[in-house]
Amino acid sequence: MTEVHHPLSDFIEYPQDEMRRRAEDNLANLRRRHSIRMFSDRPVPQDIIESCIMAAASAPSGANHQPWHFVAISSPEVKAAIRREAEALEQSFYAGRAGQEWLDALKPLGTDANKAYLETAPWLIAVFSQKRGGVEESDNKTNYYVHESVGIATGFLIQALHTAGLGTLTHTPKPMSFLSKICGRDNDVDRPYMLIVAGYPADGATIPDHALKKKSLDQVASFI
Ligand code: IYR
Numbered sequence: 001m002t003e004v005h006h007p008l009s010d011f012i013e014y015p016q017d018e019m020r021r022r023a024e025d026n027l028a029n030l031r032r033r034h035s036i037r038m039f040s041d042r043p044v045p046q047d048i049i050e051s052c053i054m055a056a057a058s059a060p061s062g063a064n065h066q067p068w069h070f071v072a073i074s075s076p077e078v079k080a081a082i083r084r085e086a087e088a089l090e091q092s093f094y095a096g097r098a099g100q101e102w103l104d105a106l107k108p109l110g111t112d113a114n115k116a117y118l119e120t121a122p123w124l125i126a127v128f129s130q131k132r133g134g135v136e137e138s139d140n141k142t143n144y145y146v147h148e149s150v151g152i153a154t155g156f157l158i159q160a161l162h163t164a165g166l167g168t169l170t171h172t173p174k175p176m177s178f179l180s181k182i183c184g185r186d187n188d189v190d191r192p193y194m195l196i197v198a199g200y201p202a203d204g205a206t207i208p209d210h211a212l213k214k215k216s217l218d219q220v221a222s223f224i
Helices: 014-031 048-058 078-098 100-109 146-164 177-182
Strands: 068-073 125-132 168-169 189-197
Touching: 014 146, 048 125, 048 146, 048 177, 068 078, 068 100, 068 146, 078 177, 146 168, 146 189, 177 189
Parallel strands: none
Antiparallel strands: 068 125, 125 189, 168 189
8 A cells, every 4th residue: 555645734834923922831831730749539520531631642653553551540449449559569669669869869759658649639540551553453563662652642641631720640659560450451562651640639739849940941951
């Protein structure tokens, strides 16, 4: 089959001053994104989560194989099971498995093994990467740049949830294999990549000062 191409009909060109304003607006929007660890139990409708997952799934990927799967969890029983397993792992992590350097790095965040938000927040989204697949549902081809692709999709997901007006947290208990079993994806293809917690912030939620220290343009970029 020869490749089929389509005109780029949905690209929008903006006048430069509008482009500048849009870039600045986007920056201001993303600067208001914070990882939160104090969630309200206020429900969030599933269709909003669905839109955010579809935004994530629009991400670029190696050979467009879209090597990801999202398990959106609102079931109190499943959230409780995830909390139980994650806290057991975090307890050994904070008790020494992490090593002193890592524990020191986490001190200014004030995190500990208590992960109440895994039950309180209305939604947990388990992101899985897939080492095999393809653009067709029935494909079983090698996937490429899986980590890069799923990383971009997860970034899109966080951005989409934030822009919709939800608080988020990236959570990566280690190892995450328990998520495969709980989510029914214990197979040769799927691998747990990250857990995204989403919901309204709790009343009076705070964020650590450490998390507000963002590097300057000079520190993060060079123009040559
Ligand atoms: N997964 C642990 C530890 C942790 C690790 C990093 I790196 C962080 O930026 C934050 C926490 C936890 O969730 O507590």
